[in-house]
Amino acid sequence: MYIRHNSHQNFRLRSGALSLAISSLSVLALHSAANAQDGIAPVLLTTEVSAPISTAFANTRTIPFASLEDILREHPSLDALHLSADANRHRAEGALGLPDPVVSLQLNNVPLFTPSFSEYLPSNKAVGIRQALPSRSERKANSLKSLRQADANELEREQQYARLRAQLLVYLQEKESLTERRNLALARQAKYDELAEIIDIEINAGRPLVFRLAKVDVERTEVSRTLAEIEGQEAEIDAELISLLGFVPDTDIPAVTKRGWVGNALSFYGVRVADAAVEVSEADVQRAEADFKPDWSVNLTYQQRESGQGPPRSNFDGDDWVSGGVSFSIPLWAGKRQEPNLRAAKTDRNAALARRTAIARQLQVEWSRYDARRETAVQSIQIIEQKISAIEAQTNAQLITYEAGNGDYSPIVDGEIAILMLRAEIVKEQTLRDQMIIKMNSLVVTS
Numbered sequence: 119m120y121i122r123h124n125s126h127q128n129f130r131l132r133s134g135a136l137s138l139a140i141s142s143l144s145v146l147a148l149h150s151a152a153n154a155q156d157g158i159a160p161v162l163l164t165t166e167v168s169a170p171i172s173t174a175f176a177n178t179r180t181i182p183f184a185s186l187e188d189i190l191r192e193h194p195s196l197d198a199l200h201l202s203a204d205a206n207r208h209r210a211e212g213a214l215g216l217p218d219p220v221v222s223l224q225l226n227n228v229p230l231f232t233p234s235f236s237e238y239l240p241s242n243k244a245v246g247i248r249q250a251l252p253s254r255s256e257r258k259a260n261s262l263k264s265l266r267q268a269d270a271n272e273l274e275r276e277q278q279y280a281r282l283r284a285q286l287l288v289y290l291q292e293k294e295s296l297t298e299r300r301n302l303a304l305a306r307q308a309k310y311d312e313l314a315e316i317i318d319i320e321i322n323a324g325r326p327l328v329f330r331l332a333k334v335d336v337e338r339t340e341v342s343r344t345l346a347e348i349e350g351q352e353a354e355i356d357a358e359l360i361s362l363l364g365f366v367p368d369t370d371i372p373a374v375t376k377r378g379w380v381g382n383a384l385s386f387y388g389v390r391v392a393d394a395a396v397e398v399s400e401a402d403v404q405r406a407e408a409d410f411k412p413d414w415s416v417n418l419t420y421q422q423r424e425s426g427q428g429p430p431r432s433n434f435d436g437d438d439w440v441s442g443g444v445s446f447s448i449p450l451w452a453g454k455r456q457e458p459n460l461r462a463a464k465t466d467r468n469a470a471l472a473r474r475t476a477i478a479r480q481l482q483v484e485w486s487r488y489d490a491r492r493e494t495a496v497q498s499i500q501i502i503e504q505k506i507s508a509i510e511a512q513t514n515a516q517l518i519t520y521e522a523g524n525g526d527y528s529p530i531v532d533g534e535i536a537i538l539m540l541r542a543e544i545v546k547e548q549t550l551r552d553q554m555i556i557k558m559n560s561l562v563v564t565s
Contacts, residue, residue, distance in 0.1 A: 210264035284560035
């Protein structure tokens with residue numbers, strides 16, 4: 119007996135008791151056998167999928183992607199780096215300043231037991247001021263180090279923004295992929311329902327397809343599990359988006375284009391940050407070299423003596439004096455202090471250079487790894503599309519045979535289900551391809 123496609127379209131299944139009983143027992147037997155190996159009591163499987171409940175629905179906001187980029191620039195991690203850069207710029211300004219002057223008030227040569235300023239000739243009052251003048255080279259080196267640290271903070275801020283933007287795009291790509299995969303899984307579920315109807319018709323017609331119906335039930339259970347996994351993954355992504363932005367965006371995803379890289383290591387954010395660290399260590403070397411130069415100071419003292427009006431030989435005229443002086447340091451112990459500090463600063467600079475080289479190699483490998491995975495995804499998409507074309511051709515041939523009155527309709531539905539499964543794989547590979555491009559772009563400086 120041949121089953122025509124038009125008769126199937128007008129038929130609605132109400133599963134008979136025999137079909138339900140046999141299929142349920144078959145599914146239960148399969149599940150029980152699997153659980154028996156793990157020591158788990160058998161439970162009844164179900165193919166029902168609960169309606170998706172999104173905990174982030176209340177936090178969903180429709181917003182253009184350009185606005186998301188503006189919101190992302192206000193991320194706390196970016197604010198912290200910007201504030202650190204401002205602090206270093208203020209520190210650079212302060213490093214050029216002079217220390218506060220020191221004012222001294224003195225009473226000189228005053229008798230201890232008969233205090234007086236008019237009985238003893240050397241007695242006087244003095245007011246002095248002293249200004250330290252640290253080496254200008256050292257002050258400029260300290261200022262330069264702070265400025266270079268500020269530049270490094272700004273580069274780290276740009277690198278962090280590129281990372282955050284890449285994370286955002288990856289989450290949005292994955293969320294869109296999950297939506298497409300859910301739609302394909304629901305379409306597969308509908309096809310399995312259609313296939314179950316066809317098999318049940320064949321069973322009622324006396325054909326031995328009972329175990330095929332049990333297999334369909336198992337496959338429908340796998341679809342239900344896939345839908346549940348998609349719901350869980352979507353909830354995780356929503357949580358990450360809320361952590362990143364404060365809400366779940368409903369936005370248009372910009373087109374992803376691979377950014378060119380010509381082999382220059384300084385095109386990577388990480389290498390530029392490491393190069394900024396080399397500049398900071400170079401400023402440390404300049405500071406250590408400036409430590410060999412002398413520090414200066416100047417002082418000025420005003421002294422005032424009162425007229426003597428005491429006993430004989432204590433009559434003298436009052437007078438005023440001004441004293442001034444200049445002092446400077448001599449690097450007498452440079453071999454014990456300045457020279458070891460200079461050697462340490464140069465060693466730190468060499469270490470920073472080595473770190474820059476290591477980071478450049480690491481990022482080149484990372485770029486190549488992402489590019490290889492991207493190319494693999496592109497080739498996988500082409501292979502899967504070829505498989506889909508072959509299945510479509512086979513399905514069309516089977517449809518012609520079926521319409522000619524030979525065979526049944528179930529192989530055609532099987533082919534449609536296989537195509538849906540392959541299209542889900544294409545969605546995965548396309549998402550992987552785009553995510554690899556996003557990660558590659560996040561490594562490279564935009565300007």
